[in-house]
Amino acid sequence: MSETHPTAAGGSPVTEPSYAHGTSPTLLLGDTIGANLARTVAARPGREALVDVPSGRRWTYAEFAADVEQLAYALLASGVAKGDRVGIWAINCPEWVLVQYATARVGAIMVNINPAYRTHEAEYVLNQAGISLLFASLGHKSSDYRAMVEEVRGRCPRLRETVYIGDPGWAAFTARGTADRREELLAREAELSCDDPINIQYTSGTTGFPKGATLSHHNILNNGFFVGELVAYTEEDRICIPVPFYHCFGMVMGNLAATSHGACMVIPAPSFEPKATLEAVEQERCTSLYGVPTMFIAELNLPGFADHDLSTLRTGIMAGSPCPVEVMKRVVAEMHMEEVSICYGMTETSPVSLQTRRDDDLEHRTGTVGRVLPHLEVKVVDPATGVTQPRGVPGELCTRGYSVMLGYWEEPEKTAEAVDAGRWMHTGDLATMREDGYVEIVGRIKDMIIRGGENIYPREVEEFLYGHPKIRDVQVVGVPHERYGEEVLACVIAHDPADPLTLEELRAYCEGRLAHYKIPSRLRLLESFPMTVSGKVRKVQLREDATREG
Template identity: 45%
Template sequence: LSHHNIINNACFVGRRMGYDWRLNTRICLPVPLYHCFGSVGGGIIMAVYGCSLVFPSSGYSGKSNLAAVESERCTFIYGTPTMYVDMLAQPDLAKYDLSSLEGGIMAGSPCPAELVNKVVSNMGIKGLTIGYGTTENSPVTFLASPMDNMERKCETVGYIMEHLEAKIVDPTTGEVLPLGMKGEIMVRGYCVMLEYWGDPSKTSECITKDGWYKTGDIGSMDAYSYLKIDGRSKDMIIRGGENVYPAEIEQFLHTHPKVKEAQVVGVEDVRMGEEVCACIKLVDGQESSPEEIKAFCKGQISHFKIPRYVLFVTDYPLTITGKIQKHKLREEVEKQLGLKRK
């Protein structure tokens, strides 16, 4: 990434968030500074707009985030979906005074609509925005406005950032698809990285000769450039020839009142090639069964998307930045179910 990449990205993210006109912006920043979310969205924005940054704890703690917002009167908070789940799960959430919060950013992995609704209603963050991007793109390419309506915030990751281009293409042919159709998301503009350090072959795989970056993510855009993410192409499950995007099932499972968090992976299956497996964290104190979850899905989502396997878990394998490691989760699940081929 170049100086040009990250300074401009911080500038336009800050402008989208309103940091150029808001007074005394104080950002609670639990995301690490060695990740683009923290370094560009926090550190560089601090330099460009003169915002204050509040680091809630030396190691991640949902409780410390809430305490920092209250004691430091933070006006914005950043986090991955998992971080917001942790904050909402604090048993004494209601005792914290979060009234200073005007907005926040949720990004880093798919943001379920039900989670967005809970953050707005339970934490009172009416100006919450959803962002999308990749480290290779400095990182933000789409971002909602704090003033967007709830439908936009829940169903999309916002609209294209200023001075960038985006298109949705057929992953096989590269042909540009009509509005509303699912395909691979590609981005071009000032934000695209220079290269993968010392790896020209990988760089040429991801960046076309005319400067388009291939995200590897599947989504669709509307006429106003609002983007809906359906999942990563590498996470896609191919079940008996049907393409299944885990994010769609995860979003639906989050609407179950007993579900705190849901992750869906594909596991090996001799007959179908892959089967759908849901790994669910339940709300504290709740009990459920695979049959209950499957019955909840029946008639609500396509039959081939209903999880064949439902496992209840207490945690997920995470990266240091709080993202779910789906490849590790799949390995753990296949081992637990005894599905791994020798």
């Protein structure tokens, strides 16, 4: 059936604005995280809640709730008050999850600290958030967390205690939690509101220090719940979570989506390892797998990939950056993830605002980031004027609703720059809303390349270049140019390093198929891309490295 458009008084068609809101017969949850967990435990005490594949440890929901409660008692015994900031600087492990739910039960604000941080960044976060109690891993890869904490401790006056996971100190700390604290815990929980701040996540700023996005029970519990609803989670689901807990992808879309549906959280490794991930899916019969596209690319290209039995998978979530068409085809066909979902969001919106649906076709899963979630609003505005654009016209994507953060911790001016008077969160992403309400991300406002006055969206060029047989992965960035202001650089990981792509081959492939100004004038061959801990490519570093090398 063709769509008809109303006409204005003068006879010209009236275009639909780039605005959409999500309706749903399923109501928002009014619970705190602790109360929601209690509902799940009461309904499914014997179901498996958490599996740590590296250590072989397992918890049913009843066992998980008991350990969360004991840790909550220990927090009370240690003098943790409602609103106190409790830091967690750790790789993925069961203790991370226990801290997440125990702090929520006592009303403390858990502060996620990026495991990749070094002393300078960690010291800033410890002081800016006013962390009084810190849980930390002993170490991971090149990071010795104990040594780093000792180095900065004297410059962090609010930090009174550090508990190391994997050290006897963890057991000693949890042993403080005794059942005679039960009445105190119940009294504390009775004081809590679902609108209380419960989590601070530091967004990785490209300039200056990161900002602490402050999120409530209501923000993250509902976001995790509705993400889980849209992939149809039930107590039968087992979610493999190789993405970091310190980020919303792990702790909200993973953990809270699981516990709000009685599903099982599966930890394949302390940090992402493609082989460990596939082994965990096979061993634990996972039905859902998470990752950013580069993680799925690494899994699909793993020697022996086809030897893993992934037939139990039905769904999963891909987020963080756009998924190339060819990768999505393989994920659906070879990983059995017919119902895989694409999610889009940002830390400041808890995180997901847009998501594809289970029955969306390949084009919608690769060409868009889905449509608005239930109970949220999105719009696309002119970045200069703030006026809502007509559908099909690019502009800045904005989100409003239950998911928008309370603000940046103790930074009201920066909060006001991001969240306007109408409570719209400005994402900084350039987007286009289609007639059907699905949204395409065309780039970051700051990543857009302006070459000789022409706007170039890197995503469009990347998607085209993925079709070249010699290219396994590609990132397109703008680098300074004396005449044009910027020129287009393609950073390429080759399928076969022994048969590298040349700039001449690349340009010949583009000739006549891309506008001349979009064709890369420079090529860098790389073995890997610089990544954030959450699995996003650091385009800023690609630009800086190329500019420095000339």
